[in-house]
Amino acid sequence: MSQEQHVEKLIRHLESIHDLSARDRETLRALPLKISALPARHDIVREGDRPTRCCILFDGMICWNKTTGEGSRQILSFHVSGDLPDLHSLHFGAMDSSLQTISPSTVGFVAHDVVRALTKDHPTIASALWRSTLIDAAIFREWVANVGGRKAYGRVAHLLCELFVRLAAVGRVRDGRRCELPLTQNDIADATGLSVVHANRSLQALRRDNLVRIDKAELEVLDWPRLKEAGDFDVSYLHLNAAAIPPTPVQI
Amino acid sequence: MSQEQHVEKLIRHLESIHDLSARDRETLRALPLKISALPARHDIVREGDRPTRCCILFDGMICWNKTTGEGSRQILSFHVSGDLPDLHSLHFGAMDSSLQTISPSTVGFVAHDVVRALTKDHPTIASALWRSTLIDAAIFREWVANVGGRKAYGRVAHLLCELFVRLAAVGRVRDGRRCELPLTQNDIADATGLSVVHANRSLQALRRDNLVRIDKAELEVLDWPRLKEAGDFDVSYLHLNAAAIPPTPVQI
DNA sequence: CGTGCGATTGAACTATATCAAATTCGGTGG
DNA sequence: CCACCGAATTTGATATAGTTCAATCGCACG
Numbered sequence: 001m002s003q004e005q006h007v008e009k010l011i012r013h014l015e016s017i018h019d020l021s022a023r024d025r026e027t028l029r030a031l032p033l034k035i036s037a038l039p040a041r042h043d044i045v046r047e048g049d050r051p052t053r054c055c056i057l058f059d060g061m062i063c064w065n066k067t068t069g070e071g072s073r074q075i076l077s078f079h080v081s082g083d084l085p086d087l088h089s090l091h092f093g094a095m096d097s098s099l100q101t102i103s104p105s106t107v108g109f110v111a112h113d114v115v116r117a118l119t120k121d122h123p124t125i126a127s128a129l130w131r132s133t134l135i136d137a138a139i140f141r142e143w144v145a146n147v148g149g150r151k152a153y154g155r156v157a158h159l160l161c162e163l164f165v166r167l168a169a170v171g172r173v174r175d176g177r178r179c180e181l182p183l184t185q186n187d188i189a190d191a192t193g194l195s196v197v198h199a200n201r202s203l204q205a206l207r208r209d210n211l212v213r214i215d216k217a218e219l220e221v222l223d224w225p226r227l228k229e230a231g232d233f234d235v236s237y238l239h240l241n242a243a244a245i246p247p248t249p250v251q252i
Numbered sequence: 253m254s255q256e257q258h259v260e261k262l263i264r265h266l267e268s269i270h271d272l273s274a275r276d277r278e279t280l281r282a283l284p285l286k287i288s289a290l291p292a293r294h295d296i297v298r299e300g301d302r303p304t305r306c307c308i309l310f311d312g313m314i315c316w317n318k319t320t321g322e323g324s325r326q327i328l329s330f331h332v333s334g335d336l337p338d339l340h341s342l343h344f345g346a347m348d349s350s351l352q353t354i355s356p357s358t359v360g361f362v363a364h365d366v367v368r369a370l371t372k373d374h375p376t377i378a379s380a381l382w383r384s385t386l387i388d389a390a391i392f393r394e395w396v397a398n399v400g401g402r403k404a405y406g407r408v409a410h411l412l413c414e415l416f417v418r419l420a421a422v423g424r425v426r427d428g429r430r431c432e433l434p435l436t437q438n439d440i441a442d443a444t445g446l447s448v449v450h451a452n453r454s455l456q457a458l459r460r461d462n463l464v465r466i467d468k469a470e471l472e473v474l475d476w477p478r479l480k481e482a483g484d485f486d487v488s489y490l491h492l493n494a495a496a497i498p499p500t501p502v503q504i
Numbered sequence: 505c506g507t508g509c510g511a512t513t514g515a516a517c518t519a520t521a522t523c524a525a526a527t528t529c530g531g532t533g534g
Numbered sequence: 535c536c537a538c539c540g541a542a543t544t545t546g547a548t549a550t551a552g553t554t555c556a557a558t559c560g561c562a563c564g
Contacts, residue, residue, distance in 0.1 A: 048488075064393065066393070066394075066397045066401075068397055068401040068402060068484055069402075069406075069484035070401075070402075070484075072401050074396060074397040074400045074401040076393045076396050076397065077393075088386045088389065088390075091379070091382060091383045091386050092383075092386065092390075092491055093491070094488060096390050096393065096394070096488055096489040096491070097393060097489075127343070130343060130382070131343045131344075133385075133386065133389065134340045134343050134344065134385065134389075136389060137340065137385065137386075137388060137389035137392055138340075138344075138348050140389055140392035140393050140395075140396060141316065141318070141328045141329075141348065141349060141392050142318075142348070143392075143396045143400075144326060144328050144392060144395045144396055144399060145318045145320060145326040145328065147396060147399045147400040147445065148326045148395075148399040148444070148445030149318075149320040149322075149324050149326040149445060150320060150321075150322075151519075151520095152519075152520070154321075184541085184542060184543090185542070185543065185544095186542080192400070193399065193400030193401060194520075194521090195520070195521050195522075196542090196543090197520085197521075197522080197523095197544085197545090198519085198520055198521070200542095200543065200544065200545095201520095201544090201545095203543095204544085232320055232321035232322075236300075236346060236348055237348040237349075239344055239345070239348070403551075403552095404551075404552070436509090436510065436511090437510070437511065437512095438510080446552075446553090447552070447553050447554075448510095448511090449512085449513090449552085449553070449554080449555095450551085450552055450553070452511065452512065452513090453512090453513095453552095455511095456512085
């Protein structure tokens with residue numbers, strides 16, 4: 001896929017959370033990028049690293065994670081097409097967590113200096129990027145509430161809701177109800193603070209209740225209203241533009 | 253206390269995470285503020301609100317929280333003297349969580365427009381504020397790992413470590429080992445995703461093990477190395493300037 | 505000197521973890 | 535195309551961390 005097509009994904013992401021002018025889009029299209037294809041389970045940034053560039057995700061899925069003292073991995077967030085997961089590295093010295101691919105992914109690297117120049121010369125883009133990191137923070141807040149306050153069933157439902165809406169916001173949902181879901185149950189367990197066994201059983205319960213179907217790394221939402229309710233999911237924390245919020249999927 | 257003294261707390265906070273010039277400090281000292289004394293348990297901002305001003309905390313303690321579907325409250329973060337807890341409201345429409353005082357608190361309100369002008373005219377201050385919100389995000393990440401990945405004992409220990417270091421960073425630790433801790437056990441439970449009963453028992457265990465003493469809303473760290481170890485605490489996620497990181501408290 | 509909130513205790517209950525084994529699946533080499 | 539391999543999923547059984555409920559205690563404050 002050409003660089004031009006990839007950059008459109010970044011633009012789509014930014015336009016799902018902020019208005020851009022035609023000129024802003026042109027500026028972004030001219031962004032110097034180093035595009036890389038990465039395998040699954042590849043560390044992009046490790047805890048303690050001092051990166052000098054940011055990464056833009058074009059295809060695949062990546063996550064932030066931390067390893068706690070007892071050796072268990074906690075996933076902190078997932079990122080999808082168009083996201084800028086480590087924009088905050090611009091303002092930090094050492095990274096406090098690791099960024100890793102979940103599935104084989106295509107990313108673009110942009111030097112910090114380039115991003116700094118971009119924000120200096122283009123206030124609207126600066127504002128959109130700023131807002132993007134604040135939305136990341138809002139997602140972390142929601143995750144604190146998710147792992148701290150909900151039972152296993154609800155946690156998993158909430159996670160599926162979030163991924164579905166975020167993918168929908170950047171046009172990655174087909175038929176109004178199917179999206180990629182390249183996570184293993186181990187990943188789901190690490191993201192929700194559950195054991196694999198219990199994550200498995202929670203997923204089974206969601207399927208048994210006919211809320212979702214999961215097959216071949218694909219999620220199909222069968223009953224959006226009940227899935228939302230199960231996950232106690234309220235889309236507002238994603239701070240999406242109204243136009244980017246998916247309509248309630250049609251039931252079958 | 254005079255407005256001038258209060259603003260020094262903000263400066264102290266910003267200087268714990270970013271360099272400021274003498275001119276930046278002067279600019280901050282001239283900031284138009286509306287200072288308010290608020291009682292404990294007071295809502296400063298509620299989920300869904302669209303604030304037009306930001307809040308700076310001078311004295312007391314406040315927290316972000318969300319109420320989940322089943323009615324339980326999850327605390328998302330605590331804030332201490334000098335913090336700007338809702339700086340991100342500058343870039344958001346509706347708030348996704350509620351900001352509430354824990355103890356009786358003194359805050360200063362600054363209009364969004366004033367902050368926007370400030371960041372426009374003073375790039376260093378803009379950068380410090382930006383960094384401050386990114387550190388908030390880093391704290392949320394750490395909390396996801398805390399509630400998702402640690403046992404009760406470790407969670408509570410981690411929380412105490414964080415508060416101790418953050419208070420120390422802005423000069424709120426006496427004798428190198430004592431700081432305010434105006435939290436009820438209910439607050440600690442809501443912050444760690446535990447029941448009150450279990451939070452109580454975890455605290456008892458920490459005391460039994462002679463890691464801390466808690467009395468009259470005051471925390472005394474008795475054994476910092478072991479407390480850190482119990483909480484699997486690594487200060488780097490707070491992204492403090494080296495000078496703001498407290499030395500290991502003297503053992504008694 | 506009561507009143508009420510916060511801390512503490514005990515006991516019963518349950519959600520979730522852990523361990524270990526079996527099964528299915530996707531891909532790879534022959 | 536088949537056989538095989540490792541990884542991912544699933545299952546069952548047992549163990550435990552944490553919850554819930556209900557009562558008591560302590561103490562600051564009017």
